[in-house]
Structure formats: structure tokens, C-alpha cells
Amino acid sequence: MVKRKYGKIININSAHARLGIPGNSEYTGTKGAMLAITRTIASELSPLGINVNSIACGLTPTEGYRESNYPQEMIDFVVGMTPLRRLGSPGDYVAMAVLLASDDASFITGQTISIDGGLAMP
Amino acid sequence: MKITVSSSIFKKGHAKMRLEGKVAIITGGGRGIGKAIALGMAGEGADIVITGRNEARLQQAEKEIKDVGVNTLAIKSDVSLMADIQDMVDKTIERFGQIDILVNNAAIYYPICPFLEKDEDSFDRITSVNFKGVYFCTQAVARHMVKRKYGKIININSDNARIGIPGLSDYAGAKGAMLALTRTIAAELSPLGINVNAIACGLTPTEGYMESNYPQELIDFFVGMAPLRRLGMPEDYVALAVLLASDDSSFITGQTIPVNGGASMP
Numbered sequence: 296m297v298k299r300k301y302g303k304i305i306n307i308n309s310a311h312a313r314l315g316i317p318g319n320s321e322y323t324g325t326k327g328a329m330l331a332i333t334r335t336i337a338s339e340l341s342p343l344g345i346n347v348n349s350i351a352c353g354l355t356p357t358e359g360y361r362e363s364n365y366p367q368e369m370i371d372f373v374v375g376m377t378p379l380r381r382l383g384s385p386g387d388y389v390a391m392a393v394l395l396a397s398d399d400a401s402f403i404t405g406q407t408i409s410i411d412g413g414l415a416m417p
Numbered sequence: 418m419k420i421t422v423s424s425s426i427f428k429k430g431h432a433k434m435r436l437e438g439k440v441a442i443i444t445g446g447g448r449g450i451g452k453a454i455a456l457g458m459a460g461e462g463a464d465i466v467i468t469g470r471n472e473a474r475l476q477q478a479e480k481e482i483k484d485v486g487v488n489t490l491a492i493k494s495d496v497s498l499m500a501d502i503q504d505m506v507d508k509t510i511e512r513f514g515q516i517d518i519l520v521n522n523a524a525i526y527y528p529i530c531p532f533l534e535k536d537e538d539s540f541d542r543i544t545s546v547n548f549k550g551v552y553f554c555t556q557a558v559a560r561h562m563v564k565r566k567y568g569k570i571i572n573i574n575s576d577n578a579r580i581g582i583p584g585l586s587d588y589a590g591a592k593g594a595m596l597a598l599t600r601t602i603a604a605e606l607s608p609l610g611i612n613v614n615a616i617a618c619g620l621t622p623t624e625g626y627m628e629s630n631y632p633q634e635l636i637d638f639f640v641g642m643a644p645l646r647r648l649g650m651p652e653d654y655v656a657l658a659v660l661l662a663s664d665d666s667s668f669i670t671g672q673t674i675p676v677n678g679g680a681s682m683p
Contacts, residue, residue: 333682334682337644337679337682338644338679338682339644340644341644341645341646341678341679342644342645342646346645353668378603378604378607378608378670378671379607379608379612379667379668379670380607380608381668383668384668387667387668389665390660390663390665390666391660391666391669394656394657394660397656399655399656399657400656400657400676401645401653402619402645402647402649402650402653402676402677402678403657403674403675403676403677404644404645404678404679405644405679405682406674406675406679406682407682408669408672408674409669409671409672410666410668410669411668412607412668412670413603413604413607413670413671413672416599416600416603416604416671416672416673417672417683
């Protein structure tokens with residue numbers, strides 16, 4: 296990307312990066328790391344023409360998530376705390392990803408944008 | 418749990434006008450960022466209501482928006498006056514019957530002035546437009562939205578809400594209030610079907626900004642700090658505003674999203 300002075304990098308992060316949710320410490324640690332490197336890499340690469348951003352997804356019942364063992368009480372608690380009162384679905388993240396991948400987002404960099412029904416409002 | 422994905426967004430060339438059949442109010446839509454957003458939403462098919470204090474500017478903007486091919490209404494209105502806010506809502510409902518989108522864009526600058534020298538007049542003027550105006554425009558419009566269990570509220574915020582920039586204490590305070598209000602109103606209204614979000618704009622040389630007296634050193638400092646190494650342009654905020662106004666953002670609420678070249682990365 297640097298050679299062509301053009302690129303769009305999109306990290307798929309999680310609400311876990313900003314919220315303390317019990318039982319997932321190493322996963323949240325890695326997502327916190329992603330939050331930090333999104334900023335750092337943006338500050339290094341954006342002067343070279345590359346936009347670096349991230350989407351912090353809410354709890355989304357994908358196949359991968361089904362393989363984990365989220366207790367039902369925690370899911371109910373998360374939905375109750377979420378102003379939009381639902382879990383995410385994969386389609387919820389698409390329009391923002393497309394925007395961040397397009398030249399319409401040329402002035403956006405270093406951001407981790409929460410799409411989580413309002414669970415986290417940094 | 419059922420996973421619902423809109424199949425329409427996964428077909429190449431699916432693109433249709435995303436705001437067709439919607440009615441959007443953009444306060445301060447006569448120039449600058451507000452006018453750019455109004456034109457962008459018109460391009461996506463929304464009927465547009467713009468408000469502002471300057472009649473000549475409003476008429477010019479109304480003509481440009483009409484030329485996009487949508488129904489347009491310009492209302493002379495000051496967001497700091499409760500009677501004007503009610504008038505804005507009444508005229509919009511009378512003409513279009515509904516309000517789907519509110520963009521709280523109207524705001525004023527005051528000349529840069531050290532905190533220790535600020536006076537009550539500038540404080541009252543700035544907070545009455547930039548905070549009280551947003552507060553009561555949102556309330557008046559949301560009362561309609563709640564009845565239909567549908568609405569998109571977009572607050573135009575600024576980097577000043579999160580970065581300390583000298584000489585702008587009252588402006589920044591009002592923008593910090595907007596940041597908190599965006600979260601609180603989202604927490605209250607999103608369970609009722611309304612999405613409330615904000616765009617935190619970077620320094621943007623609009624006409625309004627030109628009337629302030631930003632010193633060149635401050636501008637240079639800003640551009641140097643922003644990884645993308647430039648100031649904003651009104652067009653930079655349009656695509657995100659359209660996204661937040663559309664049903665593609667139905668799972669986004671309570672967010673204040675910086676579009677600022679990376680000048681702050683909260």
C-alpha cells in the first residue's frame with residue numbers, strides 16, 4: 296500500500312475492547328491491543344496515504360460465537376443494557392465497512408467506531 | 418437465535434437511493450457543513466427542510482437543493498428561540514406530514530478569546546445556540562418520532578468536545594454537553610426506535626469558521642497533528658451523515674464518531 300500511497304485498513308474489533316465483561320480476559324486484552332495499534336498505525340501510515348480504522352462490534356451470534364459458551368444470563372444482561380435492545384447481526388457492520396473502504400471516508404483515520412446498539416458509548 | 422442479514426446489500430450494484438421517502442430537517446442548512454449534508458441527503462432521495470437565520474443564504478441553498486430534484490422547504494428560524502423551534506416542527510409536519518431525520522447542525526463560533534477574559538454575553542449566546550438549541554430541537558422533533566417509533570438524530574459535534582484547544586472554552590463546553598447529551602438521549606430514545614449519533618468534525622474552513630479568528634499557528638499545529646495532514650472540507654462529513662440517517666446504521670446509537678483526519682482518536 297505504501298508503494299502506491301493508497302490503502303484502507305479496517306480492523307474488526309469488539310465492544311470487549313472498551314467494556315469489562317467477565318470471563319474473557321485474554322480475548323479482551325487482544326482487542327485492547329487492536330484498539331491501540333489502530334491509533335498507532337494510523338499515526339504512522341496516514342501521512343503516507345493509508346487510512347486505518349476499526350469497527351467495534353457488539354455481541355453477534357455468528358457461527359464462531361456459537362462455539363464459545365456465553366451463558367444465557369449474560370446474553371440477556373447485555374441485551375437489557377443495550378439501548379437498541381438486541382444483539383448484532385453480521386449485516387449490521389457491512390455499510391460502515393464499505394464506507395471505511397471507500398474514498399468517501401478519506402478524512403477518517405485512527406478511529407474505532409462502535410456498532411453495538413449503544414452498549415458502549417466512548 | 419436467528420441471524421438476520423439484509424440480502425439486498427450483498428448484491429453487486431444493489432445501490433438504490435438510501436433515503437427515498439424520508440424527510441430530513443437540517444438546522445443551519447444554509448451554508449457550510451449543513452448545506453453539504455442537505456445536498457448529500459437530497460442526492461439520496463430525502464425531502465429536505467433547511468433552517469437558518471439568514472434569509473438570502475437560505476433561499477440560495479433552497480434553490481441548489483431543489484435542483485437535485487427533491488421537495489425542499491426553507492424556514493427562517495433561530496434554534497435558540499423556543500417559538501422558532503415549534504414553528505420549524507409545525508411547518509415541517511404541515512408540509513410533509515412526518516420527520517424521519519434531524520441534523521442538529523446550527524452552531525455559532527465566537528472569536529477566540531482566553532478563558533480568563535470571556536464574558537457572560539458570549540457564554541450565553543454560544544450555549545443558547547450550541548447547547549440549548551440542540552436540546553430543544555431534539556425534544557420537539559423526537560416527540561413526533563416517538564409516535565412513529567422511528568427516527569434518526571444526528572448531532573454535528575466538533576473535535577473541541579474531546580481536545581483542549583485554547584481560546585474556545587464556551588464553544589468547547591457546549592460541544593462537551595452535546596457529547597454527553599448524545600449518549601443520554603440514545604439511552605432514553607433508542608429503546609423507542611430512535612437512533613441518536615454524532616459526527617465530531619475536525620477544523621473545517623467554512624464561511625462560519627472564516628468569521629472566527631483562528632491564528633495561523635493554531636491551524637498549522639492542527640494540520641501537523643492530524644495524521645492525514647489536512648483540514649476538513651464540508652464534503653468530508655456527508656457520507657457518514659447519510660449512513661447514520663439510513664437504515665444501514667440501525668445498530669449504531671449513542672456514538673460520537675470523529676471525522677477529523679485522526680487529530681483525536683478516542
